[in-house]
Amino acid sequence: MDGRDLILETRALRRRFVTRKPLFGPPVEVRAVDGIDLRVRRGETFAIVGESGCGKSTLARMLVRLIDPSEGAIRFENRDITRLEGAELREMRRHLQFIFQDPFASLNPRMTVGALLEEPLRAHGIGTPEERRARVAELLGRVGLLPQHASRYPHEFSGGQRQRIGIARALAVSPKVLIGDEPVSALDVSIQAQVVNLLQDLKEEFALTLIIIAHDLAVIRHMADRVGVMYLGQLVEVAPADQLFTRPRHPYTEALLSAIPVPRVGAKRAARALEGDPPNPIDPPSGCRFHPRCPYATELCRTTVPELAIGADGASVACHRAQELTLEGLAAEGGGRSPDAEKRFALYRARRSEREGANPSSPSQLTEI
Amino acid sequence: MTEGAMTEAGPLLEISDLSIRFGGAPSNLVDGLSLRLSAGETLCIVGESGCGKSLTALALMGLLPMPPARRMSGRAVFEGRDLFELSLDQLKDIRGDRMAMIFQEPMTSLNPAIKVGEQIAESVRRHRGVSRAEARAHALEMLCRVRIPAPEKRLDEYPHQMSGGMRQRAMIAMALANDPALLIADEPTTALDVTVQAQVLDLMRALQQESGAALIMITHDLGVVAEMADTVAVMYAGRIVETGPVARIFEDPQHPYTIGLMSSMPDLGPRGGRLVTIPGVVPPADAMPEGCRFASRCPFAAPACAEAPPLRDLAEGHSVACWLAPLEAVEPGAAEEVA
Numbered sequence: 067m068d069g070r071d072l073i074l075e076t077r078a079l080r081r082r083f084v085t086r087k088p089l090f091g092p093p094v095e096v097r098a099v100d101g102i103d104l105r106v107r108r109g110e111t112f113a114i115v116g117e118s119g120c121g122k123s124t125l126a127r128m129l130v131r132l133i134d135p136s137e138g139a140i141r142f143e144n145r146d147i148t149r150l151e152g153a154e155l156r157e158m159r160r161h162l163q164f165i166f167q168d169p170f171a172s173l174n175p176r177m178t179v180g181a182l183l184e185e186p187l188r189a190h191g192i193g194t195p196e197e198r199r200a201r202v203a204e205l206l207g208r209v210g211l212l213p214q215h216a217s218r219y220p221h222e223f224s225g226g227q228r229q230r231i232g233i234a235r236a237l238a239v240s241p242k243v244l245i246g247d248e249p250v251s252a253l254d255v256s257i258q259a260q261v262v263n264l265l266q267d268l269k270e271e272f273a274l275t276l277i278i279i280a281h282d283l284a285v286i287r288h289m290a291d292r293v294g295v296m297y298l299g300q301l302v303e304v305a306p307a308d309q310l311f312t313r314p315r316h317p318y319t320e321a322l323l324s325a326i327p328v329p330r331v332g333a334k335r336a337a338r339a340l341e342g343d344p345p346n347p348i349d350p351p352s353g354c355r356f357h358p359r360c361p362y363a364t365e366l367c368r369t370t371v372p373e374l375a376i377g378a379d380g381a382s383v384a385c386h387r388a389q390e391l392t393l394e395g396l397a398a399e400g401g402g403r404s405p406d407a408e409k410r411f412a413l414y415r416a417r418r419s420e421r422e423g424a425n426p427s428s429p430s431q432l433t434e435i
Numbered sequence: 436m437t438e439g440a441m442t443e444a445g446p447l448l449e450i451s452d453l454s455i456r457f458g459g460a461p462s463n464l465v466d467g468l469s470l471r472l473s474a475g476e477t478l479c480i481v482g483e484s485g486c487g488k489s490l491t492a493l494a495l496m497g498l499l500p501m502p503p504a505r506r507m508s509g510r511a512v513f514e515g516r517d518l519f520e521l522s523l524d525q526l527k528d529i530r531g532d533r534m535a536m537i538f539q540e541p542m543t544s545l546n547p548a549i550k551v552g553e554q555i556a557e558s559v560r561r562h563r564g565v566s567r568a569e570a571r572a573h574a575l576e577m578l579c580r581v582r583i584p585a586p587e588k589r590l591d592e593y594p595h596q597m598s599g600g601m602r603q604r605a606m607i608a609m610a611l612a613n614d615p616a617l618l619i620a621d622e623p624t625t626a627l628d629v630t631v632q633a634q635v636l637d638l639m640r641a642l643q644q645e646s647g648a649a650l651i652m653i654t655h656d657l658g659v660v661a662e663m664a665d666t667v668a669v670m671y672a673g674r675i676v677e678t679g680p681v682a683r684i685f686e687d688p689q690h691p692y693t694i695g696l697m698s699s700m701p702d703l704g705p706r707g708g709r710l711v712t713i714p715g716v717v718p719p720a721d722a723m724p725e726g727c728r729f730a731s732r733c734p735f736a737a738p739a740c741a742e743a744p745p746l747r748d749l750a751e752g753h754s755v756a757c758w759l760a761p762l763e764a765v766e767p768g769a770a771e772e773v774a
Binding site: 117118224225226254255256257258259260262263266281283284285287288289307308311321322324325326327328329330331340341343344396397403404406407409410411413414415417418420421 | 483484598599600601628629630631632633634636655656657658659660661662681682685686687688689691694695696697698699700701702703704705706709710711712713714716734735762763
């Protein structure tokens with residue numbers, strides 16, 4: 067792979083947390099992220115999916131150095147940023163911005179939205195006060211808020227609007243990479259769709275690279291170019307989204323896909339729900355970490371750790387049996403909405419664009435918040 | 436089950452014209468809601484935050500704090516008795532026995548200081564008057580039924596020692612301990628990971644088949660609806676906008692909100708550009724429109740929508756509260772001026 071292609075990469079990235087320090091004996095550690103090699107290409111949307119406790123949020127935070135790695139390296143534009151500090155770290159962060167799941171928890175309730183959006187500009191010494199104010203107004207408009215919203219406080223906004231503020235704040239310093247930790251999962255379906263569209267528009271407009279952490283596979287299917295699947299601190303499969311969803315190669319990916327409730331009557335899930343809960347990351351199973359829940363596990367899987375092997379197609383999978391197994395993915399044509407319902411959706415779409423087209427510059431875009 | 440036999444002919448639960456308002460708010464948060472549920476039926480109430488789906492459930496269980504909430508109108512006849520007319524003692528006899536509820540976050544509804552087995556046994560003793568030992572044996576049986584691994588051990592564990600999926604199973608065990616005729620589940624799998632959600636949904640379906648209980652499931656996830664429901668009620672801003680058998684709702688969605696909701700969900704198929712959205716947000720309670728509450732966000736809105744549309748029956752059991760349904764009949768551009 068061409069090195070210039072990569073904007074962000076990690077090598078054997080690890081993070082341990084001490085969960086308990088007993089009076090005697092060594093401290094109890096959890097290896098939240100345990101050896102991740104990630105390669106994110108410039109301009110792509112890369113999604114990281116996995117269940118609670120798989121380490122995806124820790125990984126995302128390490129990428130922007132909100133959490134320091136225990137081992138391994140992070141490279142941004144071919145520069146090692148693992149140990150950057152002070153002014154250098156701040157300068158680097160300008161290019162890597164983070165969007166949190168719950169924007170309310172990440173917006174200072176005592177600051178107006180205007181001040182919140184101006185803060186990153188001031189912190190990076192960008193512009194004069196007038197220029198910054200103009201930039202704030204521009205940012206608000208860009209994420210679908212109104213200029214007068216600058217004087218309001220975060221509590222005056224709905225969840226979807228707050229997420230827009232969080233996005234505007236991340237955009238303020240013109241970053242190259244946006245990393246979103248479950249950026250839409252706290253939002254209602256109709257609001258979620260608005261924010262997903264917004265993120266995709268912004269990505270196009272500002273040529274951003276998006277890294278999305280999510281557990282909602284439908285959102286990932288819609289947004290991502292490539293997907294990495296994490297299980298207990300490790301990547302088990304990385305593949306282009308289409309391939310991953312229709313032809314998964316790791317049994318865990320297959321299990322995740324088969325667990326999605328499909329919004330179609332009669333589309334009963336394959337009755338092969340995974341047994342049990344994910345094991346405790348403090349004491350991960352031997353060999354392949356997925357083997358206790360894997361229907362295809364063999365003796366080899368119990369004893370030997372599978373490497374994340376990069377195949378000829380650039381996709382990679384960490385499974386001893388990847389070559390021989392034929393796993394089931396989602397139907398290539400998707401959820402299979404009924405033709406009658408599809409007619410109604412088309413009608414709705416047509417009417418939506420007709421109304422928007424009638425007065426394109428009207429606040430309809432702005433009130434869509 | 437003698438009571439059950441008596442009411443088998445009529446509906447198990449019939450809610451009529453339920454309206455709930457908070458404090459001095461100018462509009463109802465649940466507005467003229469009517470629903471019917473037969474024994475053994477699964478009804479999914481679907482809608483977004485603030486649509487009144489949880490308020491309805493809490494009102495049925497008598498768990499709505501009044502004040503500030505006020506019931507403006509309505510009856511909820513369950514097994515022949517109006518739940519809203521019962522005294523607190525009568526209600527307590529029914530709750531946990533004839534009807535039970537499970538919540539989204541089991542950690543907040545399980546007592547963290549009491550062992551799981553004791554919490555289940557407590558409800559058995561309260562309603563069946565059996566001995567401690569018998570109640571404990573029944574609790575163990577329930578933990579087996581919800582397929583918790585090593586149930587003997589789990590009986591003496593505290594909620595924090597269990598995983599999220601296991602806690603939700605324990606909640607289900609507690610709710611079903613006395614064989615209720617009606618189980619209300621408020622977003623029971625929303626806090627769970629997708630593989631654990633699949634397990635819990637499978638479990639709920641299996642247990643429902645075993646026990647014959649009716650289920651009201653409140654959810655925002657249309658995938659869960661398609662999988663679980665016999666009947667669906669779509670709520671928007673306190674009103675039911677569309678209701679019907681699950682196949683009809685998915686194959687012949689009539690209300691613009693139902694259609695908008697379904698099409699704003701990312702499809703699991705290949706990527707198809709932008710998602711279709713519903714513009715705007717739900718109007719706040721102090722600015723609720725007089726007529727159709729969805730009109731301000733509806734791409735089809737017409738002058739007629741200034742008046743609230745009643746739920747009208749289209750085909751057996753499928754009703755919609757929209758003047759314009761079926762939408763094919765709407766002239767394009769006819770209502771441009773009200774946009």
